[in-house]
Amino acid sequence: KPKASRNRLPVIPHGVEEHVFFDALGELGTQLGAENVERNDKPLKDGWYEVDPNTHDLMAVVDEEELVPSAMVYPGSTEEVQQVVLWANKYHIPIFPISMGRNLGYGGAAPRVRGSVLVDLGRRMNKILDINSQDYTCLLEPGVSFFALHEAVKAKGYDHLWIDVPDVGGGSVIGNTVDRGVGYTPYGDHWACHSGLEVVLPTGEVIRTGMGALPGNNTWQTFPYGFGPYSDGIFSQSNFGIVTKMGMTLMPNPGGYESFMYTFQKEDDLDQMIEIIRPLRIGNILENVAQLRHVTQSLAVSGQPRTKFYEGDGTIPEDIVHKVAATLPAGDHCWAYYGMSYGPPHIRRYKLDIIDAEFKKVPGARRIDPATLPEGDYFWARDRIAAGIPDIHELRWVNWMPNGAHIAFSPVSPIRGADAKKLYELAKRRHNEFGIDLFPAFCVGLREMHLIVELVYDRDDPKRRKAVLDCLRNLIEDAAACGYGEYRTHLVLMDQVAGTYNWNDGALLKFHEKLKDALDPNGIMAPGRCGIWPKQYRNRGWEM
Ligand code: ADP
Structure with a gap:
């Protein structure tokens, strides 16, 4: 996307004098090498997913200058990360660690506080330290992407090992895991599947969690807990440390797999569908994170711009959606279920027969024969992802809008028809109000589901950005009023979402603040x- 090539004024961290900051950067450059300290003063270039910028949020939802670092630094080892942390303490400069910064829809590479120094770990710390083919585990640095891990497993000829990948596989395994992202094999709960962290604390000490604390151990990646309090939790979705190594468990090759797709005709089928899915999912007949997706999303993921179907304002009319959907290989429908059965044929048959009998209880339900779906169909992207093969097809729906970007509303509920309906209707009402096309997908974990609604917008249109943000703020509030909370959110919505987890006068946030002040x-x-704001920032106008 073309951008004005205006010269940008230097961005300076709040409360630090310009010359002090530049001298401090120079000092850090002598420690890390001048080439590993870079000022953020060049024109911002969006690039694209695979060459994503670390200078700002590629999918900005507020003015892109609002969430920019003052500089980017590239440590090459745990010791250099420690040096950066000690340096930040010396000059009271805020730092913001990222692994690869491909956290699109949640802030990308951007820091929460403008002018923070971005600690880009992925650039130089990108080694796969171990792949243990007997224990089915690996040990990674922050710059290892799902693609790189998959390639490495293949290159070693380890056919018996599978990895798990999220919807879009170019990001970092550590980055995704510490932000509690998910994937779609039975190992999809990445946080639950990790084992062992190495963390640089905000005061510069290094710890290893779990068995990693026992010198000479050979169990760091096989037993996540070690002895004493399980401290890993405080290093996910937080700001209590920089993760420099992480162990991850790998899945055994199940000996065969088969994707399947069902379509359902009516919007109202949602309730019955979810009721059918719950016992099958909890009973592990449905073995992976189920995806029940709305047909509007299927249109968008075909990668075609909305203007091809509709030029008007407001949400795209339903009759147009269905008319176009009728031309898709799977035919017209309202909901599509994408699933995967694992194991050799006779094992799959047993499970698939149960699923077929249950799903067909919904009048009009159809099993789509994969042989009728062309090579480029979205079905095959889901097939690869559920088999642990990284993919980026999912991103195609940003083409729905010019300069397309996306941001998610992702509340959690139990797997119940009534909850699905309530959340769907709540989302639909607000999307209609703000004139935003609704792309909902229910992702069913084991005992809960995330409703993932991706709001797609033109990131160069301040009015549309505002509409999307206003819509999201309302959605979060509406959902919280019904007892639903988000599992993850964008930088600019973190205060609001944290504020909804406020039982007992905000006791949990107060606990996190206590930890923050002690550790940092x-x-x-x-x-x-x-x-989570440190005491230096709390109630001084930083929250938004
Ligand atoms: P990905 O490239 O996998 O999408 P990111 O690197 O963007 O992931 O990470 C997502 C978020 O998680 C970052 O914005 C950052 O706040 C946090 N994070 C990522 N990696 C680390 C890490 N190694 N240590 C601490 N926090 C991290």
């Missing part, structure tokens, strides 16, 4: 991330 007395580590 100078408040340098990712201030404000996930709604």
